[in-house]
Amino acid sequence: MKRNSQIALLFQKQASKKIASPVQSNIVHDEEVESDVESEIDIEDTTPHPPSPQQPNARSYDAHFCPHDPGDRIPISSYDVNIQDDVRRGYILKGPCRPYEHAFPPTKKKGKKRHFSCVWFEHYNWLEYSIGKDAAFCFVCFLFKERANGGPGGDAFVKDGFRNWKRPESFKKHVGGVTSIHNQAQEKYNLFVAPNTKIDNVLMKVSKKDVLLYKTRLTYSLRCLRFLLKQGLAFRGHDESEESTNRGNFLELLKWLAEGNEEVNKVVLKNAPGNCILNSPRIQHDIIECCAIETTRLIIEDLDGDHYAILADESSDMSHKEQLALCLRYVDKLGRICERFLGVVHVSDTTSLSLKVAIISLLKDHHLSPTQICGQGYDGASNMKGEIKGLKTLIMKESPSSYYIHCFAHQLQLVLIAVAKDNEACVWFFDHVSYLFNIIGVSCKRHDMLRDVRAQQVLQALEMGEIESGSGLNQEMGLSRPGDTRWGSHYKTILHIVDMYPVILEVLVRIGKDPSQKSEWTRIRGVAAAFESFDFVFNLNLMLVVLGYTNDLSISLQKKDQDILNAMVLVGLAKEKMKDMRSSLGWERFLAKVTFFCNTHGIEVPSPESNYVAHGRSQRYYEKQTNDDRYRREVYLGVVDQVIQELDNRFDEVNMELLICMAALNPVNSFASYDAQKVMRLAQFYPNDISSMDLLRLEPQLEIFIDDMRKDDRFKCVNHLGELSIKLVETKKHVVYDLVYMLLKLILLLPVATANVERVFSAMSLVKNKLRNSMGDNLLNHCLVTFIERGVFIHVSDDTIVETFMAMRNRRLKK
Known part of the structure; x- marks a missing residue:
């Protein structure tokens, strides 16, 4: 068999699998495809065949050797096919099927000849012929047409195929105008076959070497900024001219790095292209923003859409601007209590409504739902804890289970x-x-x-x-x-x-x-x-x-x-x-x-x-x-x-019923204070998280849970709820006792003190000091995120930050 015929059979085999099981139409195993290709295609081809008169990327099929070609498939509109599928990708890149004139079967009526010309396939490179159906199809519409109906020419070139060989003008009608469905499909096909055809890439050709040098230069600038961000140091200098003896921390650090490493020296500062040195203030701010974005992204991924509590407080910075700091308290995947800094927001006044708007806006910027709030922690100011118009009351309207706790250290x-x-x-x-x-x-x-x-x-x-x-x-x-x-x-x-x-x-x-x-x-x-x-x-x-x-x-x-x-x-x-x-x-x-x-x-x-x-x-x-x-x-x-x-x-x-019920889950002395009724009452404080059906399931689960905990020696040394949460995750019992673990997490979410928020203000006085009092709000926020959450920032890779930077806007990669 010919190699092209074998490829067609292979694609036909894959397509038949997808048609037989529409539910699994998007699932293709790369290993199976590769093994099929090796087993079926790597056969020595000894069959002679005539040369192909078509384009180099066009496929030709002999009717005598390929009775079933891809044209026999059900069109793409009938089932979903993944564009990135290896088999389909190879099928697209091969182009449509180009038959020979002798490959057409004879007409049914005697003495009649088919009005057929190979010129059609040369002029309309989207045509594909099906031997089995004896019809022509539109290759690009078959693959990329978004709608099954409508458009010039109908669906004759997609579903049933074109058989009226006496009317070749139908090809032109199917193509239609500039905005036709066919031309839209043709454009998608061209972009898929030849990527990077944007006007930017057309006007300025960039080689792989230029891209590599650009990323290398960007990486060295990033590493210098990483050091400065983690130390909370300034970036700019008072005089950054080449004649200056102190051009600022960033330029001096990059210069020191280049002096000690010849590979660095080849691509930075004077040896970089004139308009691509990557050390301007705007470039610095963009890199810092990318660092903050990726650091926050790791925190949000660690939260994983679970419930959280908020800790907030306001204070003025060095330039006498009122800043609201917000921290999140949540239980991570290992059962540990985490308090992470989310950001600071400039507020024009400190009324409860203004603070609430600032908090909700910051949460939505990071795609966090206010309905997931299950705890609030503030100081004792009246605008925070007011029963009628206080911040805690406004937040509880968004999430009724977000119980307020006055900061214990402040009390x-x-x-x-x-x-x-x-x-x-x-x-x-x-x-x-x-x-x-x-x-x-x-x-x-x-x-x-x-x-x-x-x-x-x-x-x-x-x-x-x-x-x-x-x-x-x-x-x-x-x-x-x-x-x-x-x-x-x-x-x-x-x-x-x-x-x-x-x-x-x-x-x-x-x-x-x-x-x-x-x-x-x-x-x-x-x-x-x-x-x-x-x-x-x-x-x-x-x-x-x-x-x-x-x-x-x-x-x-x-x-x-x-x-x-x-x-x-x-x-x-x-x-x-x-x-x-x-x-x-x-x-x-x-x-x-x-x-x-x-x-x-x-x-x-x-x-x-x-x-x-x-x-x-x-x-x-x-x-x-x-x-x-x-x-x-x-x-x-x-x-x-x-x-x-x-x-x-x-x-x-201590007199709150909520905390009295929480005491029933205290693990000290083998759960000596355990009370099933109080735990059931505790579950009723969270109706949005534990439904009435869950309450019915919770009661028997509690009986099994307490017996298991008291018999398991691994839980005898547990002294507080934090250790209990970690131990449940370690032993995989948080999956078995899912409702109990849910209650445990809701208890742990209630904040104890706003110490982390106070530490934010201490860090803010270091980052925005008397010499850096003109920092903008966005830059201040980005610097604080990377400085305060250094433990998370160090886990962000340079490649990730570089990719975020490159995707931020179009960049000129060379002079």
């Missing part, structure tokens, strides 16, 4: 601020701490004096063997002023004062004796006197203990993988610590600690039975009482009781 900070402002002893103490900073922190000279005195005392202690030396020990330490908006700053300040107490006292004494500071002696000596009083030391140690317990809680709350149920447990533990301090044993331990501190630094401890004398204050403002009443009842117990009360008032979520 804890409010507890400490409330205690510091409402208790008279605490107010006096923090006022004197502020005076202390105003004296010591007013000049660099006094800071240097503090460092010198500390260094001298450390050397003396080392010589006397009181302290040890080693890596990380006895570091230089200063004083930092506490701030109400900086979580943990009060505790850090108290720690430094306790550790540097003798150093600070020595500095105050030296300043108080310095003749050059004579005008401030009264204020300095007053602060020094208060600093070494028992009142100051007592409050100092009390704040150290109270803030120490709450600081551990604050650090735990700010972890990214913290779940809300475990956070409530930590809040309960903090309350228990406060209650232990309130007991008589707690008071005795604390008093012993204060007494030891006073004896160490030579401070007189007043007798408990003696009358209280206020240091530096008039006795008119204090009732007559003993020192024990003052320090134990009024100060110590007063502060502890107020902390407990504020914790109860601020963390009112």
